[in-house]
């Protein structure tokens with residue numbers, strides 16, 4: 419068994435499943451988001467769920483929105499029980515602006531304000547470009563890129579334009595060196611990174627900050643499972659990452675908390691890469707990823 423990394427004792431708590439943490443050590447002031455209201459797309463699972471939990475632990479009320487209302491409702495019950503804050507679950511498909519508008523109206527009716535929007539909803543899978551259908555590429559662009567634009571525009575026009583606010587887009591580092599089997603998600607996230615800068619410029623005068631957090635491989639998530647994180651973990655691939663491990667969801671939530679809150683009041687148009695230095699050193703091995711992908715296809719048959 420590998421020796422425990424000396425610094426792992428300093429990592430924030432996390433649990434692998436979509437459950438709340440059994441203990442939590444504050445790094446920021448516990449009232450950093452007191453009585454703020456945040457909308458988190460895709461907040462019922464993975465990184466979005468942990469962002470919701472950490473925000474609520476800092477005094478925020480939350481709206482989580484995605485397609486699967488049953489899972490969202492379950493998630494909101496867990497979040498309320500663990501934090502004592504309010505959490506509203508609403509059905510949203512970020513590809514359909516009218517569902518976002520309805521969620522925004524529901525948020526304003528319930529909470530009377532919106533301070534933060536986290537664009538976290540995304541769809542992804544490994545697939546080489548030649549096997550990717552036109553519709554598959556379009557689907558990922560529609561969820562990741564258009565979904566981020568749709569939610570940002572609806573929230574800005576309905577509330578942020580007159581009250582200010584903070585938007586954090588959850589990106590990825592896939593596009594930085596053309597990650598194999600990821601042309602769809604890498605292209606979508608690269609567009610989002612540009613969108614962060616464009617909207618920061620246009621909406622700054624209204625008191626709106628727009629920033630990005632770009633995670634690396636984060637354990638206990640659907641993205642990790644789909645993109646081969648478990649296999650990378652067992653085969654020692656993470657030793658090539660400067661920090662020699664995958665990240666955890668709470669680490670991502672802390673980065674987002676920084677960007678969303680007054681802790682970063684003079685930061686806009688920025689991208690915080692939170693990947694342990696992964697993109698700088700990790701292999702971009704087309705042959706190995708093709709093997710991994712085709713083995714998965716055989717398994718799924």
Ligand code: HXC
Pocket residue numbers: 540541542543544545549550551552553554555557558590591592603634635640641642644645
């Ligand atoms: C190739 C695929 C595919 C796959 C779907 N498609 N899955 N193609 N490989 N594994 C194709 C379908 O055949 C179809 O094309 C088109 O994509 C749309 O598929 P639908 O199932 O109709 O789409 P939809 O129901 O809208 O679902 C969207 C989805 C799905 C993205 C395909 O997987 C989803 O809902 N994902 C949400 C959860 C998720 O992906 N979480 C991980 C995020 S992680 P045709 O031509 O047949 O019509 C992440 C990590 C980033 O983003 C970075 C990590 C390092």
Ligand code: NAP
Pocket residue numbers: 459460461462463464465466483484485486487489510511512513537538539540541542561565588589590591632633634635636637639640641642
């Ligand atoms: P996840 O749990 O699958 O999160 C994605 C969320 O998006 C789900 O809750 C899903 O909920 C929602 N969603 C998908 N399509 C949607 C749509 N059309 N409308 C509304 N909501 C939709 O995966 P995750 O790994 O935690 O990923 C979270 C974010 O981190 C994503 O932006 C991802 O790209 C990014 N990221 C993750 C990793 C990683 O290692 N996990 C690395 C880099 C970046 P429904 O199914 O209910 O709609």
